[in-house]
Amino acid sequence: METDKLEKHEAMQFLREYNEQEIFYQQYQQKKHDNQSLQLFLKDYDQNNFMQKQIYIEEFLLRGQNEFEKEDTMWLGQEKDIEVRKYSRFMPQLSAIHDFFEMIYVLENEMYVEVEDKKIVLKSGDIAFIPPDTIHKPLVMENTIAIQIMIRKSTFQKVFFKMLKGNHVISEFFLNALYIRENKHILIFHSHLDKNLLDCSLQLFIENHNRFPSYQLIMNNLFEILL
Incomplete structure (x- = not known):
């Protein structure tokens, strides 16, 4: 349906609105302190449905962190290279580990990421690259907008x-993560909401949302421009 398609000028407002995951997480956090209320609340939900919707709560993560590990969990069998989504506000503070690269871009306010027992503050405009197989715990504030x-x-x-052939900090980071695999550090850039980076990142989000023909090729090109 046409109404579901996102235009560029609508992107930030769309990100500020609560989505299905955030509404669930908010209700979950309210019920969590009373076990009876929580069980009544959760019995209306199908656990398998949660994985498809990328909703993660400790009650349904039977294998703990392993639920996060594989690309299959994130892509659910789709033949695409890049997935972009909003970081959910109110999400539980769970440790995550996965076998793909993650880039966090904070668009408004700030969030925290715990890596190897170190808490890192990501402020508005900060971009963080997290290599595969790195245990990290995102802490998203109620007023944070991040993708x-x-x-x-x-x-x-x-x-x-x-892109990996250049002799610079990004190529070194990705080559280490891909081939040496000793790199447990995350790479952080303070972009100060540079307009080109912001436009490129929002366009990536929009392409992922709208899924027009050839959107995967466009997303790959946009990510290359971003790098």
Whole structure:
């Protein structure tokens, strides 16, 4: 339906509005302190449905962190290289570990990421790259607007390989993560909401949302421009 399509000028307002996951998480947080209320609330939900909607709560993560690990969980069998979504406000503070690259871009206010027992503050305009197989715990504030861009490891080897040939901090970071695998550090840029980076990131979000023909190719090109 046409009404579901997102225009560029609507993107920030769309991100500020509560989505299905955030509404669920908000209700979940309100019920969590009373076990009886929580069980009544959760019995209306199908656990398998949660995974499809990328809703994560400890009651339904039977295998703990392993639920986060594989690309299949995030892409659900889709043949695409990049997935972009909003970081959910009110989400529980759960440790995550996965086998793809994650880029966090904070658009408004701030959030925290705990990595290896160190709490890192990401302020508005900050961009953080998290390598695969790194345990991290995102802490999203109620008034935070942030997006996460998730990129398959194989995509870097296949699509962005020429980007890795440069002798600079980004190429070093990705080469270490792909081939040496000793890199547990996250890479942070303070972009100060640079207009080009912001436009490019919002366009990535819009392409992922609208899914017009050839959107995957467009997203790959946009991510290359972003890098």
